[in-house]
Amino acid sequence: MPRTTASAASGPIPARAGIGLRFAHHALAVAGAASADWLEVHAENYLHDAAARAELRAVAARYPLSIHAVGLSLGSAEGVDDAHLAHFAALVAELQPGLISDHLSWSRSGGVALPDLLPLPYTQEALAVVCRNVDTVQAAVGRPLLIENPSTYVQYVDSPLSEPQFLRALVERCGCGVLLDVNNVYVSACNRGVAAAALLDEYLAVLDARCIGELHLAGHAIVRTESGRTLRVDDHGSEVCAEVWTLYERCIATLGPRPTLIEWDTRIPAFEVLVAQAAQAQCRLDGLNARRVGHG
Numbered sequence: 001m002p003r004t005t006a007s008a009a010s011g012p013i014p015a016r017a018g019i020g021l022r023f024a025h026h027a028l029a030v031a032g033a034a035s036a037d038w039l040e041v042h043a044e045n046y047l048h049d050a051a052a053r054a055e056l057r058a059v060a061a062r063y064p065l066s067i068h069a070v071g072l073s074l075g076s077a078e079g080v081d082d083a084h085l086a087h088f089a090a091l092v093a094e095l096q097p098g099l100i101s102d103h104l105s106w107s108r109s110g111g112v113a114l115p116d117l118l119p120l121p122y123t124q125e126a127l128a129v130v131c132r133n134v135d136t137v138q139a140a141v142g143r144p145l146l147i148e149n150p151s152t153y154v155q156y157v158d159s160p161l162s163e164p165q166f167l168r169a170l171v172e173r174c175g176c177g178v179l180l181d182v183n184n185v186y187v188s189a190c191n192r193g194v195a196a197a198a199l200l201d202e203y204l205a206v207l208d209a210r211c212i213g214e215l216h217l218a219g220h221a222i223v224r225t226e227s228g229r230t231l232r233v234d235d236h237g238s239e240v241c242a243e244v245w246t247l248y249e250r251c252i253a254t255l256g257p258r259p260t261l262i263e264w265d266t267r268i269p270a271f272e273v274l275v276a277q278a279a280q281a282q283c284r285l286d287g288l289n290a291r292r293v294g295h296g
Contacts, residue, residue, distance in 0.1 A: 013038050013064050013098035013214070015257035017281035020068075020264060021059065023052070025271045029059045035275050037282075038064035038098070040261050044071045047087040056095065066099040066214070066261070067092060068179075074133045074147070075106030075120045089140040099214055099259065101146035101179045102137075104130070104167065121156035122166040127173075134174045146213050147171075148179040149203070151187040151220075151234035163188075164206035171211045178207055181216035182248050183240065183263075187232040200247050204254045212255055217248060217281060218263035237266035240277060249284055256292075257285050 018038035021029055023045070028034040039059065046053045059065065069088060072080055092100055105117035120126045138145055147170060149163060161169070167178055180203060189196035219238030223231050240248075240262070252258065262277045 013066055013259040015259055016285060017260045017262065017278040018064075018066070019262050019271075019274045019278050022265065022268055024268050025274075026052075026055050026059070028271055029063065030055050032062040034063070034271060036063065036278065038066065038259065040066040040068050040099075040263075043067050043069040043088055043091055046091060047084075053091075060095045060097075065095060065097045066101070066259070067095065067097040069100070069102040070117065071107060072102045072133070072137060073106050073108035074102055074104065074130050074137070075118075075126065076108045076133065077129050078109065080133050080136050081108060085137060085140050088137075092141045092143075099146060100141065100143065101148055101214065103148045103150055104163075104170075105150045117150055119150060119152050119154065119156070120166075122159040122161040122163060124160075127161070127166060127169055130170060131173045134170065134176050138174065138176065144176050146177045146179040148181050148216065149184050149188075151181075151184040151191075151232075153191050153231060153233075155192065162202065162206070164203045167203075168206050168208070171208070177211045177213040179214045179216060180207075180212050180251070181218075182251055183216065183218040183220060183244050184234060186241075186244050186247055187220050187234050190232045196243065196247055197250060200250060204251065209255050212258060215248070215251065215258045215260045216263055217244060217260060217277075218265075235266050236263045239273075240280070245280070245284075248281070252285065252288050257288060260285065 014037055016037040018040055019036045021039040021041050025034060029039060046056050071084060103117050106120060107117055134145060170176060185200050186196045189199040217240045218236045219240055221233045221235045221237060223233055225231060260281045262274055264274055
């Protein structure tokens with residue numbers, strides 16, 4: 001059902017399935033005709049485009065809204081770019097989204113912004129850098145940030161902390177939360193040659209369930225390198241695979257219902273395809289709720 005103006009972006013994000021809004025589907029959302037319980041947008045698409053910003057205000061009047069940043073570069077040793085942060089904080093203040101988030105990565109160095117979410121070594125030195133930057137962002141926006149686990153393709157030799165341990169320390173020091181991307185867990189596990197269920201279980205064992213405020217689901221690509229190695233690439237360009245759905249079921253069985261986003265950023269399909277993917281997530285959430293009521 002389309003949302004009405006009663007569902008403003010300043011309201012909380014429900015523990016239901018939402019859809020990542022991209023420009024191809026703006027008109028549907030502006031008209032309130034997009035069948036979604038909530039929507040998430042990438043902040044950087046709206047920081048400097050006045051027309052897109054005006055459309056987003058119309059969307060925010062009809063749907064609960066989450067803002068997902070990709071350019072704060074929380075792992076940059078030189079700190080968060082002041083101008084970028086000011087624009088981001090202004091967007092958050094204007095729209096009052098239900099959730100805000102960015103990634104455990106870096107993408108800026110020497111004043112140059114790179115088009116990738118690059119990995120960090122999980123060391124105490126890197127932890128201090130990320131904590132400082134998260135504190136800076138949270139002070140600017142006046143609220144907690146959710147930090148997303150990245151997809152990884154290589155590992156640093158010097159990483160005494162595991163990724164879940166690093167995130168836990170970040171939460172404890174900064175009071176932020178975690179956006180657990182289930183597809184990223186699967187992609188990283190496959191690329192490392194470890195069992196995806198075991199890696200997910202490590203996240204769920206190490207992190208306090210109360211800090212996990214959102215889940216992401218997406219598709220990924222399988223590519224063959226020149227050396228003959230098979231890699232999974234987090235391109236958000238296809239349907240969620242069966243293995244990721246299985247991990248998602250395992251995840252919510254432990255955590256309980258969480259706001260769950262369907263991400264699709266490349267080869268964007270008709271909106272009905274995204275609705276169908278969200279319906280699959282919602283079916284699993286509804287089944288979990290039904291089982292909990294039955295056991296109550």
